[in-house]
Amino acid sequence: MSDSVLEPNSLLSDNSTEDDSQGVADSLASISNILLNKTNIQTVERQFSKIVEDNSDSIYEEEPVDIETFLYSPDYLGLNITLSEPQLAFVDNSSRIYEGPIYTEGVLQSGQGSGKDTCSIFINLRIVYLLWCLKSPQTFFKMATNSFIDLINVAPTADIAKNIYFQTLINIVKDSPLFKNKITPKITSKLIDFPKNIRLISGNSEDESWQGYTPILIVLDEIDAFKSEMELMRSRSLRHEGAEGVYKTAKALVQSRFPGIGKILCLSWPRFKGSFIQRRFQAGLLEDKTNVPANENGTPYCTWEFNPTKTKDDFLDFYRTDPDLAKARFECDPPYARDAFIKDPVPVLRAFDADI
Numbered sequence: 500m501s502d503s504v505l506e507p508n509s510l511l512s513d514n515s516t517e518d519d520s521q522g523v524a525d526s527l528a529s530i531s532n533i534l535l536n537k538t539n540i541q542t543v544e545r546q547f548s549k550i551v552e553d554n555s556d557s558i559y560e561e562e563p564v565d566i567e568t569f570l571y572s573p574d575y576l577g578l579n580i581t582l583s584e585p586q587l588a589f590v591d592n593s594s595r596i597y598e599g600p601i602y603t604e605g606v607l608q609s610g611q612g613s614g615k616d617t618c619s620i621f622i623n624l625r626i627v628y629l630l631w632c633l634k635s636p637q638t639f640f641k642m643a644t645n646s647f648i649d650l651i652n653v654a655p656t657a658d659i660a661k662n663i664y665f666q667t668l669i670n671i672v673k674d675s676p677l678f679k680n681k682i683t684p685k686i687t688s689k690l691i692d693f694p695k696n697i698r699l700i701s702g703n704s705e706d707e708s709w710q711g712y713t714p715i716l717i718v719l720d721e722i723d724a725f726k727s728e729m730e731l732m733r734s735r736s737l738r739h740e741g742a743e744g745v746y747k748t749a750k751a752l753v754q755s756r757f758p759g760i761g762k763i764l765c766l767s768w769p770r771f772k773g774s775f776i777q778r779r780f781q782a783g784l785l786e787d788k789t790n791v792p793a794n795e796n797g798t799p800y801c802t803w804e805f806n807p808t809k810t811k812d813d814f815l816d817f818y819r820t821d822p823d824l825a826k827a828r829f830e831c832d833p834p835y836a837r838d839a840f841i842k843d844p845v846p847v848l849r850a851f852d853a854d855i
Contacts, residue, residue, distance in 0.1 A: 557634075558633055558634060558639055559632055559634065560631075560632060560633065560634045561632050562632070563632040566587070566591040566625065567587070569628060570582065570587075570590075570621065573676060574676055575675070575677045576621070576624065576671070576676075577675065577676050577677075582618075582621075583614075585804075585805055586617075586618055586805060586806070588792070589607060589618050589622075590618050590621045590622050590625065592790045593605040593618075593622045593762065593764060593790055594622045594629065596626055596715065596760055597639070601759070601760060601788075602788055602789060602790040603753075603759065603761065603762055603763070603789070604750075604762060604763045604764070604765070604783065604786070604788060604790070605622075605762065605763070605765070605789070605790040605791070606765045606776070606779045606780050606783040606790070607764070607766045607791075607792055608767060608769060608776045608777065608779075608780040608799040608800075608831055609800040609801070609804075609805040610800065610801050610802030610803075610804075610828060610830060610831055611768050611829060612809055612829070613800060613801075613803075613804075613805035613806045613809070615720075615766040616720065619652070619720065619764055620667065620668050620671060622716070622718075622764065623652070623699055623716065624668075624671070624675075624678075626650060626715065626716055627697055628677065630648060630695065630697050630715075631682050631693065631694065631697065633695075635695070636697065637695075637696065640757065640760070646696065646713060647696045647697075647698055647713050648695075648698070649700055649712040649713050649714045650697075650700065650715060650717075650718075651699075651701075651709050651714045651716070651717045651718070652664055652665065652699075652701055652702065652717075652718045652720055653702045653703060653704060653709060653717060653718065653719050653749065654701075654703045654720045654721070655704055655720070655721055655724040656703055656704070656705060664701070664720055665689070665701035669691065672684060672686070672691060673686070698712075700712060704725045710752060712752075714749075714753050714756060714761065715753070715757045715760065715762070716753070716762045716763075717749040717752065717753055717763050717764070718764045718766065719745060719749060719763065719766065721766060722742050722745070722746065722765050722767045722776055723742065723767040723769055723770045723775055724767070724770070725741060725742040725745055725775075742775040746763070746765065746775070746779075749763050750763050768828055768831060769827060769831055770827065771833050771834060772835050777833075784797060798831075799831040800831070801829060801830045801831065802814075802828075802829045802830075803829075814829055817829075
C-alpha cells in the first residue's frame, strides 16, 4: 500500500496567495508534529502567544477591550445584569484565544438555573469579538484567507437547539450595541454570519452535519441529557452517537482545526452518579488545560452558589415534590440511576457490606 501525502496546495482556493500557502503548510506541520509526538499542545500555545507579543501593533484592526468593558459598556453588549465572580471568571478564562492562560476545555457542572447557557453565550460572543478585532483572523491562525472560523453549539435535540439556546443568542445579538453598530451580522434560524467569515452555528446531537465545519469552539450543552453509550446499546440505536462519542468527535474536530487554541465546553447538571459530566468534572480538576469552576473543596456549584440571584428557598416546592431530583438539578447530587427502580439504594448496599 502506497503512502499518501496531503499537499498544502490541495487545501487552497484559486484566489489564495503565497502567504496562504505558507500558512496552511505551517498549520499542517504543527498538527503533524503533535500527532507524531514531536511537540505538544503547550508548545503550540507558546508559539501563538509569542505572535501576539511580537506583533501587537500590527495584528489588530482594533485593540480589544477587557472582559468587563465588553460585557457592561453601553458601546459593547451593554448588559443590565452583573455576573457573579465565578460566572465572570468562567467567561473570561473560557474565551481567551490569543493571550494566556489559554484553556482547551471547560467543564461546568452546576445546578439548573445557575446561568450555564448565559455564560456560554457570552463566551461565544466574546470569541467572535476577539476574532473580529484581528486584521485577519485567518492570517493570524495561518489559514487560507477565505476560510470560515466557526463556533458551534450542540444541544441534546433539534427543538432545544433552535427554540431555546439559539433564539436566546439571537436576541442578545440583536439587542447588543456592538453588533448593531459595528459588527453587523446576517442572521438565520440556524446560523449567524459575522464579517471576516466568522460564524455561529446551531447544532444538535441528533444531526451530524455540524461535524463538517471548522470550529474554534464547540459547546456541548446539557451533555448529560445526551444518551450514554450504554443507553444507545440497550436501544440498539446505530443512528446517533452518545455523550462520549459526541465529546470525542468534537474534541478531535477542534484540535485538528486549531491545535492548542480551540476549545470544548461541556455544560450540564448531573442526571445520575458517575454520569458523563461528573466523570469529566473530576478528571478536569487534575488537568492543566481544562477550566473547571468549583468550590474550594472541589465540589461543583449549587444553583445559588454560581448564580447568587437565586436561593434554595426558590425551589422549596420542587424539593417537597421530588427531593431526589431536586438535589440532582440544583445541588449536583444525583441518584445512582435515572428513574431508578430502587429509590433508596443505601439499605441494599449495606446488605452487601458496601463502603458508603
